Amino acid sequence: MKLNQKTGTRNRELRRIAPKRVPRALPELDRLIHERMRLGIVSALAANETLAFNELKSLLRSTDGNLSVHARKLEDAGYVVCTKSFEGRMPKTAYRLTAEGRRALERYLGHLEAVLQHARGR
Amino acid sequence: MDRLGSHADDNLRFIRATMERAGSFTAVPGWGGVVMGSTALGAAGVSVGAKTPEEWLGVWLAEACLALAIGVLATARKARRTQTELFSGPARRFLLTLTPPLGAGALLTLALERAGLFGLLPGIWLLLYGTAVVTGGAMSVRPVLVMGSLFMLLGAAALSSPASWGTAYLAAGFGGLQIAFGVVIARRYGG
Numbered sequence: 405m406k407l408n409q410k411t412g413t414r415n416r417e418l419r420r421i422a423p424k425r426v427p428r429a430l431p432e433l434d435r436l437i438h439e440r441m442r443l444g445i446v447s448a449l450a451a452n453e454t455l456a457f458n459e460l461k462s463l464l465r466s467t468d469g470n471l472s473v474h475a476r477k478l479e480d481a482g483y484v485v486c487t488k489s490f491e492g493r494m495p496k497t498a499y500r501l502t503a504e505g506r507r508a509l510e511r512y513l514g515h516l517e518a519v520l521q522h523a524r525g526r
Numbered sequence: 527m528d529r530l531g532s533h534a535d536d537n538l539r540f541i542r543a544t545m546e547r548a549g550s551f552t553a554v555p556g557w558g559g560v561v562m563g564s565t566a567l568g569a570a571g572v573s574v575g576a577k578t579p580e581e582w583l584g585v586w587l588a589e590a591c592l593a594l595a596i597g598v599l600a601t602a603r604k605a606r607r608t609q610t611e612l613f614s615g616p617a618r619r620f621l622l623t624l625t626p627p628l629g630a631g632a633l634l635t636l637a638l639e640r641a642g643l644f645g646l647l648p649g650i651w652l653l654l655y656g657t658a659v660v661t662g663g664a665m666s667v668r669p670v671l672v673m674g675s676l677f678m679l680l681g682a683a684a685l686s687s688p689a690s691w692g693t694a695y696l697a698a699g700f701g702g703l704q705i706a707f708g709v710v711i712a713r714r715y716g717g
Contacts, residue, residue, distance in 0.1 A: 440540070443537065443540065443544075447548070448544050448545070450545060451546075453715070454715070455548070513541070516534040517538075519531060520534050522531070523528050524531065
């Protein structure tokens with residue numbers, strides 16, 4: 405029963421992050437970290453060497469499903485690494501930003517800055 | 527500013543806010559805690575040899591000042607390293623919640639010293655330091671909260687134990703607990 409509920413949440417979250425949520429306004433931006441939740445994950449990890457799944461979840465006020473879906477995308481892109489370990493008998497998932505992820509955030513910040521300068525210049 | 531610009535501005539604010547909030551998780555320095563614990567063990571060793579209660583109190587007050595200085599320095603260093611400002615939202619909130627219980631502890635120390643009730647000091651100190659850590663740690667990582675609770679328990683135990691055990695309780699709390707949790711925080715939360 406519990407498992408079904410969890411899967412249900414995950415599916416809802418999957419629908420919630422459908423492509424229509426990605427704004428089309430900034431085509432040159434790295435779409436991967438442009439999405440709010442993923443940008444949040446990367447930003448939080450930029451301020452911390454590692455964060456546990458639950459810490460990220462409460463920090464970003466997210467749900468299990470939403471966070472894991474987005475974290476997985478960042479993991480697939482090589483922006484974050486995920487380590488799984490056991491703390492006593494409790495499984496523990498922790499995330500860390502890779503050098504590639506940090507560069508991506510810096511690139512993204514550079515883009516935002518350029519957009520702002522352009523907007524102010526007009 | 528056009529829509530694109532305000533969107534970028536909004537995103538920059540979001541990144542900044544997220545980094546600040548995340549920064550609060552590591553406002554507590556781990557290795558700093560280990561150093562503070564070590565000086566407390568040293569103070570315990572010295573204070574055992576004190577001839578009068580006033581001398582004993584003097585040792586612990588000196589240790590309190592030393593620990594405070596180490597704590598402030600270590601927090602500042604860690605904040606700089608993780609690029610969070612020391613007086614921005616999270617750090618300030620942490621400090622604000624930490625200060626009242628510590629201030630109450632200082633005032634009670636003064637009152638108890640005047641009344642000559644030195645035996646109550648270890649329990650009061652442990653209890654109020656624990657309170658400070660629990661309230662300050664409410665927005666920090668779990669080990670901080672656990673450490674504060676254990677300090678409070680130790681304080682409660684000290685208050686109901688013979689006064690002669692006081693120094694041992696102080697060594698166990700400000701030495702043992704501080705070092706143990708310092709190592710945990712340093713290992714898991716980057717220094």
